[in-house]
Amino acid sequence: MGARYREPKLLFLNQHDGTFRNISEQVGPAIQVPQVSRGAAFGDLFNDGRVDIVVENLDGKPMIFRNVGGKKNHWIGFELAGTKSNRLALNARVKAVAGDLVQVDEIRSGGSYLSQSDLRIHFGLGAHDHLDRVEILWPTGKTQTITNLAADRIYAVKEGEGVVPRERLRPVSALHH
Numbered sequence: 444m445g446a447r448y449r450e451p452k453l454l455f456l457n458q459h460d461g462t463f464r465n466i467s468e469q470v471g472p473a474i475q476v477p478q479v480s481r482g483a484a485f486g487d488l489f490n491d492g493r494v495d496i497v498v499e500n501l502d503g504k505p506m507i508f509r510n511v512g513g514k515k516n517h518w519i520g521f522e523l524a525g526t527k528s529n530r531l532a533l534n535a536r537v538k539a540v541a542g543d544l545v546q547v548d549e550i551r552s553g554g555s556y557l558s559q560s561d562l563r564i565h566f567g568l569g570a571h572d573h574l575d576r577v578e579i580l581w582p583t584g585k586t587q588t589i590t591n592l593a594a595d596r597i598y599a600v601k602e603g604e605g606v607v608p609r610e611r612l613r614p615v616s617a618l619h620h
């Protein structure tokens with residue numbers, strides 16, 4: 444009841460106590476424009492450690508919400524490539540441990556209507572300037588552990604090999620040079 448066809452978008456901030464606060468009116472006027480939006484994708488579009496949002500609108504162009512505000516906390520990212528598992532490492536589970544901070548995420552396909560979020564894993568580390576260890580449970584069931592990784596960068600990890608140069612994950616063919 445009372446819903447309109449065109450609606451403003453909503454953005455909520457995690458309060459870290461099991462609740463979220465609506466901050467839609469604090470992030471600029473673009474989010475408040477009533478539109479018909481259907482899909483959202485999340486990822487670090489600019490490789491700066493901040494997760495950005497792309498929203499698909501039915502009428503008009505998609506919108507990119509670039510994350511430029513907030514505290515400068517540490518972060519770490521992982522781009523995985525399977526060798527025995529599927530190449531994109533879909534369904535790989537990643538556990539990141541930095542002191543008493545423990546986080547788990549999984550590489551998923553899809554997530555929102557006609558949208559694909561970044562397949563890289565992103566963890567916010569707060570004040571932690573390194574990751575004590577990362578445990579990757581590959582879809583094959585094998586676990587790979589990497590220790591003592593500096594924060595504020597994206598690591599390329601190949602199944603069974605560990606950290607490798609990014610070019611070794613998804614080589615560019617000679618046709619693209």
